[in-house]
Amino acid sequence: MKTLDLYISREFLRIFLLVILSFLALFLIIDFFEKLDILMRKSASLDQVLSYFFFRIPMMLSFTIPATVLLSALLTFGSLSKNSEIVAMRANGISLYRTSVPILLLSFLITLFTFIFSELITPYANAKAEYIMTVDIRKKEFQGIFKQEQIWYRGAKGIYSFKLYDPSKNVLQGITLNYLDRKMNLLLRVDAERAVWEKDHWNFYNVLVIRFDEEGFPLMERYKEKILDLPEKPSDFQVVQKDSEQMGYFELRKYVKKIRSEGYDATRYLVDLQGKIAFPFVCVILAILGISFSLKTERSGGLAGSIFVGVTIGFSYWILFAFTMSLGRSGNLPPILAAWIANLIFGAAALYLFKHVRT
Secondary structure (H helix, E strand, O other), rough: OHHHHHHHHHHHHHHHHHHHHHHHHHHHHHHHHHHHHHHHHHOOHHHHHHHHHHHHHHHOOOOOOHHHHHHHHHHHHHHHHHEEEEEEEHOOOHHHHHHHHHHHHHHHHHHHHHHHHHHHHHHHHHHHHHHHHHHHHHHOOEEEEEEOOOOEEEOEEEEEEEEEEEOOOOEEEEEEEEEEOOOOOOEEEEEEEEEEEEOOOOEEEEEEEEEEEOOEEEEEEEEEEEEEEOOOOOOHOOOOOOOOHHHHHHHHHHHHHHHHHOOOHHHHHHHHHHHHHHHHHHHHHHHHHHHHHHHHHOOOHHHHHHHHHHHHHHEEEEEEEHHHHHHHOOOOHHHHHHHHHHHHHHHHHHHHHHHHHOO
């Protein structure tokens, strides 16, 4: 059995490597042509282009690994069936459930690898790619940083900080605006619970304005609602907003805990936090689906049929996962359900098919 396990594992890993390299090449080509217009308009250098796409690779790998596991399982067992090796295993009393063990173990290890890779490598690479595109290629000045779970921005009138920015609603939360003169003396401080972009201005709510007289004595005014002259637009703050894709699971969990403890809405971050576990875990589910489909069809369909089935299943999962995650971020589904419902549906289908495979 050890020899058989090694043989199946070797075949699976060989196909896995070929498939993931094919996916990577395809995604790089698509991404290149999508960015070609901006690269040409901004006269990006070869070094900038190569650096940008190099740092895009980890994200592409993380995204394609589940589909690669699915296709690899389909093609591995499809090859065994085509060469009558499945028939030989049955004749020798080897259960097809037992034959599946090496691939299931490898898919579990790939799940762990994907989670660790997405924790340690992908967030840094995403942030680096975003910086290269924004600063080096688009030539936009990088005026803000994300530090100590807070966004700091050097604006036209001073230094601003805010706890949270929701780009889908153009809302800032937990705001402090420090208006400075040319000598960096504090002229005015504004604290607000939130600010909403409305057509061409920012509307601030629950505002505390602190002015300083000539002797530096503070004069405080409170407003339930106030329009302030803030020249920055939502797109300016979006540049410095640290996206979930630029944080690992543990960093994001810490950030969610902090903003929730301060009373801010962390719904979309909670959904992304659950998604960081749910998406890698689907590798095992798709491996079971791949094995089940290949054993049900056995010698019918061939290579083209296996690829078609794999692409169809993988694309269907991605569409459902993206849809439910979107519902979760908008608050229409609980975060844990939004992230895991696709896994539950595909997992139930995988177990049903696997249970009814003719062994």
